[in-house]
Amino acid sequence: MEYEYLKETRRWLHQHPELSMQEFETTAFIKNELDALDIPYDTPLPTGVIGYLKGTTEQAVAFRADIDALPIHEENDVDYRSSVDHVMHACGHDGHTTILLAFAKRVKALYDAGKLTATVYFIFQPSEETEAGANQLLNAYSFKLKPDYIFGLHMMPNNEEGLVLSKPGPITASATEYRFFIKGLSAHVANKEQGHSAGEALSFILSQISQLQHYHLPGLRQNIVHIGQFHAGEAINTVPSNGYLEGTIRTYAADDLATVKEQMLKIAEACSVVTGTAVEVKFSEGYPSTSNDTDAYQLMKQASEETSLEWIEKEEPYLFGEDFAFYSQVAPTAFAFLGCRNAEQQFVTGLHTSTLNFDEHVLLGGVDLFSAILARFEATL
Known part of the structure; x- marks a missing residue:
């Protein structure tokens, strides 16, 4: 029954x-x-x-x-x-x-x-x-x-x-989403030095995020800093003026999550200085561990x-x-x-x-x- x-x-x-x-x-x-x-x-x-x-x-x-x-x-x-x-x-x-x-x-x-x-x-x-x-x-x-x-x-x-x-x-694990918003300055490819490339900024951010686990998180702990999707640019012959990147963070320890978020804020700040673009990172708080x-x-x-x-x-x-x-x-x-x-x-x-x-x-x-x-x-x- x-x-x-x-x-x-x-x-x-x-x-x-x-x-x-x-x-x-x-x-x-x-x-x-x-x-x-x-x-x-x-x-x-x-x-x-x-x-x-x-x-x-x-x-x-x-x-x-x-x-x-x-x-x-x-x-x-x-x-x-x-x-x-x-x-x-x-x-x-x-x-x-x-x-x-x-x-x-x-x-x-x-x-x-x-x-x-x-x-x-x-x-x-x-x-x-x-x-x-x-x-x-x-x-x-x-x-x-x-x-x-x-x-x-x-x-x-x-x-x-x-x-x-x-x-x-x-x-x-905890599940937290992150999003980078990049605002550059467009220019014709013939005068590319007059622009501020969101593509360059995106490349910088991708490189730095990929190093987070290796350099900033304990090696004996399991963490994931995943890059889900990204894109930049508007046309084949212009400097990209907009870029976007998003992904998810999975951690078990609250201090690891805090470290990732702190480093991402630093990456956004450093990227702005290096590339001349405006970079903002936002977090969508998900589920705790x-x-x-x-x-x-x-x-x-x-x-x-x-x-x-x-x-x-x-x-x-x-x-x-x-x-x-x-x-x-x-x-x-x-x-x-x-x-x-x-x-x-x-x-x-x-x-x-x-x-x-x-x-x-x-x-x-x-x-x-x-x-x-x-x-x-x-x-x-």
């Missing part, structure tokens, strides 16, 4: 993907499911839902699922493929939402039997992929009873079914031993961003990844690909893990 619910729920969600902050149909679906269970909820944002069941003590624990999809056109040839062109659940959020809904059903059964001691929050969060939905949600919502811990789980097609992966401390609290991590790891899942402690964190990081501002957090790779069924492509897919049986492991966490958490009361 539970597997059929997981299968039907996940496939409906997969067929009806919605982009960040546009998850109105998804939100209505979640509300209907919670209404059917008689679980109360709050809606602090236009999309997303926070359900809750009050326990008999002053303890509380929260579980989070993200609900948005990506602007990717699905290429899977399945009867439950996305019904929306160029929108797809390509990051497993349909799985996350399904796990949390099935878990809510289990918790409601405990509540109805008078066995729920800790208050449980079910956070269905919008806009993980863009606009830091977690941060927006927390800015708009005050928990009636502050959670002692907040837990999250993410599908991971790089690892086999039956595995759950995490590590203490940093588990995902997600870091697992020691106690929360151990609780989650020990809970996994009560399930059929095999816990794998990673040596290195992932270098992608994840806005679950913001929940650590509220309570100690732990975040893990649920393996869903299945070569026999050809479910082998990665996150954010047009062919991501998985067998819904793996979602049972996620529900079991959340249930084991709750059972272990209540045992500590």
Whole structure:
């Protein structure tokens, strides 16, 4: 019965993907499911839902699922493929939402039997992929009873079914965008010395950014200073008067991010002096590094031993961003990844690909893990 619910729920969600902050149909679906269970909820944002069941003590624990999809056109040839062109659940959020809904059903059964001691929050969060939905949600919502811990789980097609992966401390990187804006002075190529070339400035900036990791960041730490796109110039026979460069910064340590940003400001200043152009650099603050609290991590790891899942402690964190990081501002957090790779069924492509897919049986492991966490958490009361 539970597997059929997981299968039907996940496939409906997969067929009806919605982009960040546009998850109105998804939100209505979640509300209907919670209404059917008689679980109360709050809606602090236009999309997303926070359900809750009050326990008999002053303890509380929260579980989070993200609900948005990506602007990717699905290429899977399945009867439950996305019904929306160029929108797809390509990051497993349909799985996350399904796990949390099935878990809510289990918790409601405990509540109805008078066995729920800790208050449980079910956070269905919008806009993980863009606009830091977690941060927006927390800015708009005050928990009636502050959670002692907040837990999250993410599908991971790089690892086999039956595995759950995490590590203490940093588990995902911070993600910050940067943009250089260059304003030069145009001139005809015959009188090029009368201009100030944005092309020369762009070349200078590219050279300096490529040296940041080597000369200014600790060699034993993982960091990425990525150049995404750049361009300069207007015509074949004129000095380029405008230039642009953008990219992303991925770090685990706040001081490394501060170093990169400081050096980029210096690069912009030096470039202006050397090339005579006006150079401005702007940063778009993204997601902080997600870091697992020691106690929360151990609780989650020990809970996994009560399930059929095999816990794998990673040596290195992932270098992608994840806005679950913001929940650590509220309570100690732990975040893990649920393996869903299945070569026999050809479910082998990665996150954010047009062919991501998985067998819904793996979602049972996620529900079991959340249930084991709750059972272990209540045992500590």
